[in-house]
Amino acid sequence: MTVILIILGIAVLLVFWYVATYNKFVRLRQQVKNAWAQIDVQLKRRHDLIPNLVNSVKGYMQHERGTLEAVINARSKAVSAATPEEAIEAEGELTRALRQLLAVVENYPNLKADQHVLELMEELRNTENQIAFARQAYNDTVMIFNSSIKKIPDSIVASQMGLKEYPFWEIEEEGDREVPEVRF
Amino acid sequence: MRGKTFWDIERSRRRAAWILFLLFFPFFTLSLVGLFYILRFTGFLWGGKFPEFLGVASLISLVVFLIGKAGAKREKILEYLVSLRAQRPDLQDLKHKQAQNVVREMAIAASVKEPQLYIIPVLARNAFSAFDIIAVTEGAVSSLERDELQAVVAHEMAHYLRGDSYYKGIISTFLMTITSLFGASLVLAGLSDDEKGRTRRGGGGRMWLIVAYLYLVQFMARVLNAAISRRMEELADARAVQFTRNPLALASALYKISRDRVRGLASFANPALSSLFIMPPTASSLDEGSGLFSNLFSTHPPINKRIGLLLDLAHSDWGTLRDRATRRKPTGEWWVEREGKWLGPFTLEELFQKTWLREGVKIKGKEREFVFGPEFLKNFQKIQGGCPRCGGPLFNTHYQFVPVIKCGRCGGILVREGRAMKLIARGEALITKGEKKISEEDLEEKRKILLKKGADPRAVDPSEALRCPFCGKPMERRFFNFVTYTPVDYCKRCGYIFFDSGELEIIISGLQRLSSLYKKA
Numbered sequence: 209m210t211v212i213l214i215i216l217g218i219a220v221l222l223v224f225w226y227v228a229t230y231n232k233f234v235r236l237r238q239q240v241k242n243a244w245a246q247i248d249v250q251l252k253r254r255h256d257l258i259p260n261l262v263n264s265v266k267g268y269m270q271h272e273r274g275t276l277e278a279v280i281n282a283r284s285k286a287v288s289a290a291t292p293e294e295a296i297e298a299e300g301e302l303t304r305a306l307r308q309l310l311a312v313v314e315n316y317p318n319l320k321a322d323q324h325v326l327e328l329m330e331e332l333r334n335t336e337n338q339i340a341f342a343r344q345a346y347n348d349t350v351m352i353f354n355s356s357i358k359k360i361p362d363s364i365v366a367s368q369m370g371l372k373e374y375p376f377w378e379i380e381e382e383g384d385r386e387v388p389e390v391r392f
Numbered sequence: 393m394r395g396k397t398f399w400d401i402e403r404s405r406r407r408a409a410w411i412l413f414l415l416f417f418p419f420f421t422l423s424l425v426g427l428f429y430i431l432r433f434t435g436f437l438w439g440g441k442f443p444e445f446l447g448v449a450s451l452i453s454l455v456v457f458l459i460g461k462a463g464a465k466r467e468k469i470l471e472y473l474v475s476l477r478a479q480r481p482d483l484q485d486l487k488h489k490q491a492q493n494v495v496r497e498m499a500i501a502a503s504v505k506e507p508q509l510y511i512i513p514v515l516a517r518n519a520f521s522a523f524d525i526i527a528v529t530e531g532a533v534s535s536l537e538r539d540e541l542q543a544v545v546a547h548e549m550a551h552y553l554r555g556d557s558y559y560k561g562i563i564s565t566f567l568m569t570i571t572s573l574f575g576a577s578l579v580l581a582g583l584s585d586d587e588k589g590r591t592r593r594g595g596g597g598r599m600w601l602i603v604a605y606l607y608l609v610q611f612m613a614r615v616l617n618a619a620i621s622r623r624m625e626e627l628a629d630a631r632a633v634q635f636t637r638n639p640l641a642l643a644s645a646l647y648k649i650s651r652d653r654v655r656g657l658a659s660f661a662n663p664a665l666s667s668l669f670i671m672p673p674t675a676s677s678l679d680e681g682s683g684l685f686s687n688l689f690s691t692h693p694p695i696n697k698r699i700g701l702l703l704d705l706a707h708s709d710w711g712t713l714r715d716r717a718t719r720r721k722p723t724g725e726w727w728v729e730r731e732g733k734w735l736g737p738f739t740l741e742e743l744f745q746k747t748w749l750r751e752g753v754k755i756k757g758k759e760r761e762f763v764f765g766p767e768f769l770k771n772f773q774k775i776q777g778g779c780p781r782c783g784g785p786l787f788n789t790h791y792q793f794v795p796v797i798k799c800g801r802c803g804g805i806l807v808r809e810g811r812a813m814k815l816i817a818r819g820e821a822l823i824t825k826g827e828k829k830i831s832e833e834d835l836e837e838k839r840k841i842l843l844k845k846g847a848d849p850r851a852v853d854p855s856e857a858l859r860c861p862f863c864g865k866p867m868e869r870r871f872f873n874f875v876t877y878t879p880v881d882y883c884k885r886c887g888y889i890f891f892d893s894g895e896l897e898i899i900i901s902g903l904q905r906l907s908s909l910y911k912k913a
Contacts, residue, residue, distance in 0.1 A: 239503065246500060326486060333538075341501035344637065346865070386478035 230363040234352045240374055243346035247377070251299060252337045257335055258283045258306075259292070260329045266315070268325075272312050278305040287333075306336065343377050350374045398639075401630040404856055409623035413559055416616060419455060420566050423609045424449035427573075430605050451491075457562065463465055464561030469522040477833075491533045494542045495526060498549045502633040507552050507592040517649045520668040521548035522557035522770035536612065536645055538630050543632055543642035547670050550631035556624045557668055563617055570613050574606040602797070614689060621667045621691040623844060631697060631740035633705055640716065647717045650695045667691035729754040780867065780881060780890050781859035805891045806861070809882070812872075812889050818898050830894075831901040838877045847871070849879035862886045876902035 269276065281315045286298035313329065314340055354373045357366035428445040431437040441590060481488035492509055499506040510527040514520075517532040519546070526548045538696040551557065569871045581599035633639045649671045672692055684801050692698075703709060727736030734756065755762045779786055779799035786797050797806040845851035862885035867881040867890065876899050881890040891899075 225482075243503060246503075250500075327489070330490055330493065334497065336543075337493075337497045338500050341497050345501055345503045348634075384723060 226365060229362050230369065233357065233366060233371060235371060236349070236356065237371070239349045240346070240353050242330055243342065243349045246342040247339065249347060250335060250342050251295075254332075254335045254339065255283060255303070257328075264325055264328055269312070272309075275305070275309050275312050279309055281305075282352050303336070303339075306332065312313075318345055326357075347376050350376055398630045398633040402627060402634065405623050405627035405630060407625060409620060412616065412620045412623060413563070416563060416566060416620070417457070418798045419612070419616060420456070420570075420752060421446070421449045421453045423570075423613075424452055426609075427602075427605065430602055434601060436598075447721055460562035460565030460820070463565060463830075464558050466523045466525070469525055469557075472838060473510050473512070473525070473527060474595055476514075476527075478512045481509055485645070487534050490538060491528060491541060493546075493652050494538070495549075498542065498545045498635055498642075498776070501546070502549050502631075503578055504549070504553060507549070519544050519548055521551045524552060526552065536648065539638055539641040539643075540645035540648065543636050543638060546632035546635040546671055547628045549635060550628035551624070553669070554624075555632070556628070560621065560624075563620065567613055567617055570606070571609050574603075574610045577606050582772075616881040618689050622693045625692050625698070626701075629702065633702070639702040639706035641706055641787045643699045643706065643708075643713055644700050644717045645704070646695060647713055665723065671695075685909070689767070689848050691805050725757065729756075748883055773856050778861060780806075780861055781892060786861060794825050799893075804893050805896060806888050807891070809887045809889055814894065816903065827899040831898040832899050832905075835876055835902060846876075847874075852877065853879040857881075858890060860886055860888065862888065872899055873903075875899075 258279060262280060266276065279302070282298060282302035286295065287296035289298050294352050310329070310332070313325075350373075355371070356365060357371050399405075425442070425445045428437065428440060428449065432440055450490045483489050483492065488511060491511065495509045496506055505524070507524045507526045511533060512527055512529045514529050514531060516529055519528040519532055521527070526545060527542065528541070528548075532544060536544065568652065570663075577599070581603050602607060626698070629642065630641050636642070645848070655905050672690075696874075699713070703713060726738045727734045728738065728752075729735075736756070752763060781804045784801060786799055787796065788797055795811070798804070799806075830852060841851050842848075849871050853869065857869065858869050858881045859865065860896075863883065863885050865883070865885065867883045869879055869881055872878045872880045872891075876893050880895065881888075
């Protein structure tokens with residue numbers, strides 16, 4: 209009798225543990241997905257912002273035609289990207305082109321005196337930061353997810369659910385995360 | 393601490409904060425049980441045994457907890473914000489827009505719903521958060537670098553994420569209960585007057601025992617509360633680094649805030665809420681020093697320890713931090729020629745600080761070129777000394793074409809006595825509706841103070857006497873007029889009046905209102 213009770217108790221505990229772990233993984237997986245969706249939203253926002261920005265700085269920056277064109281080209285590539293690989297590639301290029309533009313603006317005090325340009329610059333900086341932070345949040349969530357599906361004994365539940373590690377969004381190059389500082 | 397990451401710090405502080413928080417309940421309950429024993433010993437209670445004591449004490453604990461829980465409400469914080477005249481950010485204003493953007497970025501970094509941002513219109517640099525509200529002062533928004541503001545917001549975001557304000561609210565209810573018990577025992581013991589001003593006699597030695605016991609309990613409760621609060625702050629610092637990955641920015645923000653001369657929130661600060669701020673709004677040696685006393689009672693860890701920890705995380709040192717924090721933003725509009733190249737833009741102040749700037753060097757202003765020399769200096773003399781209010785750099789400039797000396801930091805204005813009225817007359821055109829409203833509220837508030845304390849400018853502005861930047865002597869505080877009762881500082885010897893930023897507008901719109909009343913009559 210006692211033995212049966214003990215076995216029953218253990219079984220109940222096991223069921224509790226299983227349900228709790230299952231729910232934990234569902235929650236984590238949702239977090240990873242949300243973090244990924246957030247990156248998408250921010251990239252879209254950046255695409256919408258660029259034509260406006262380029263138009264308003266064009267007049268001041270006659271000598272920086274190359275920089276501006278690089279931004280425009282990278283944007284159109286990113287917008288028309290068909291596969292995720294292409295998109296990641298094009299977004300990386302766009303990030304670099306924008307960074308170049310932000311650095312160049314430093315050389316144009318007239319530009320920095322223009323309220324409208326300052327506003328656009330802040331918007332752009334905001335977008336760049338949001339992308340960087342969304343990516344960071346995604347990577348952090350993925351890290352937690354990946355390490356928790358490998359932990360014993362939770363890994364048993366994970367393999368039952370067929371969970372696999374999510375890939376990190378690698379940062380292509382050192383200094384990629386740092387947006388050059390635009391001072392007002 | 394070297395070698396630790398923010399993840400390690402976070403884990404250890406989170407555990408510590410929880411354990412201490414959970415300790416508070418048994419501590420309170422057992423303290424009450426102890427009180428009952430003493431009451432029985434001193435004959436105030438006829439009987440009672442341990443189980444009864446414990447039962448009653450637990451019940452009281454529960455009631456206090458429930459009261460605290462009901463009291464820890466968002467509405468309370470909104471009321472507090474209204475009393476501080478805090479507003480949602482004005483998105484037409486680039487600096488406010490930037491603050492709003494920073495909040496959004498940090499919400500993304502923390503993967504939470506964006507909290508509401510409020511801006512408190514004071515010059516001091518500080519911030520607090522409670523529930524889903526993050527409040528930042530105007531001073532912090534306008535004078536911290538973007539990444540520093542980001543770090544401050546990230547710190548507040550960490551409090552928001554863990555609901556620290558909620559726990560603090562509950563604990564403060566327990567603290568208040570203990571304090572009022574102690575207060576009541578003092579009255580009963582005849583050491584303090586009761587509400588009607590009568591001093592009770594009697595009680596004698598037995599009461600002394602109770603007073604001493606409650607004093608001890610209060611002492612321990614405060615120590616425990618401070619310990620919890622410090623762990624929460626350390627945790628929030630670590631999480632801020634997790635969100636921004638920029639420990640140096642937070643270190644730099646803390647460094648700047650802790651060295652501010654204006655901590656002007658003191659008069660607003662609600663003591664129960666002051667532990668919510670990133671830096672205690674009422675600066676005291678207790679909060680910033682280290683040593684046994686501050687280790688026990690301070691709600692924030694010693695500032696140098698906080699910064700030191702962050703510098704370790706950034707693999708940086710104090711020298712780098714100081715350089716960074718004292719770096720000036722190139723906001724001026726002056727350029728100077730050096731070896732065939734134009735350098736700039738500088739503010740005039742920065743320009744004059746160049747040691748190689750001597751007669752004959754070419755300077756470029758907004759409109760035209762100059763040659764540095766006595767001729768140039770006649771137009772733009774450098775102003776000795778700093779702003780009487782904040783020590784910031786002073787410039788010659790114009791306000792509606794009237795020459796004034798303006799502080800580059802706090803926006804205060806120094807003007808020759810004879811020019812002051814001209815200034816006010818010319819300023820009329822610039823006044824906005826918002827300023828008119830502020831002026832009315834300002835007058836209303838001053839009226840209340842003046843009715844209570846008499847027509848003393850010091851009652852309205854109790855800050856220390858300012859020093860004249862020209863002669864260094866203390867300035868006299870007086871009302872500029874008896875219409876708006878605006879206290880201004882005046883140097884008799886040099887004939888200059890100092891208006892704090894915004895005061896001119898208050899005076900102008902006040903006078904405007906008065907003249908419109910005359911017209912109607």
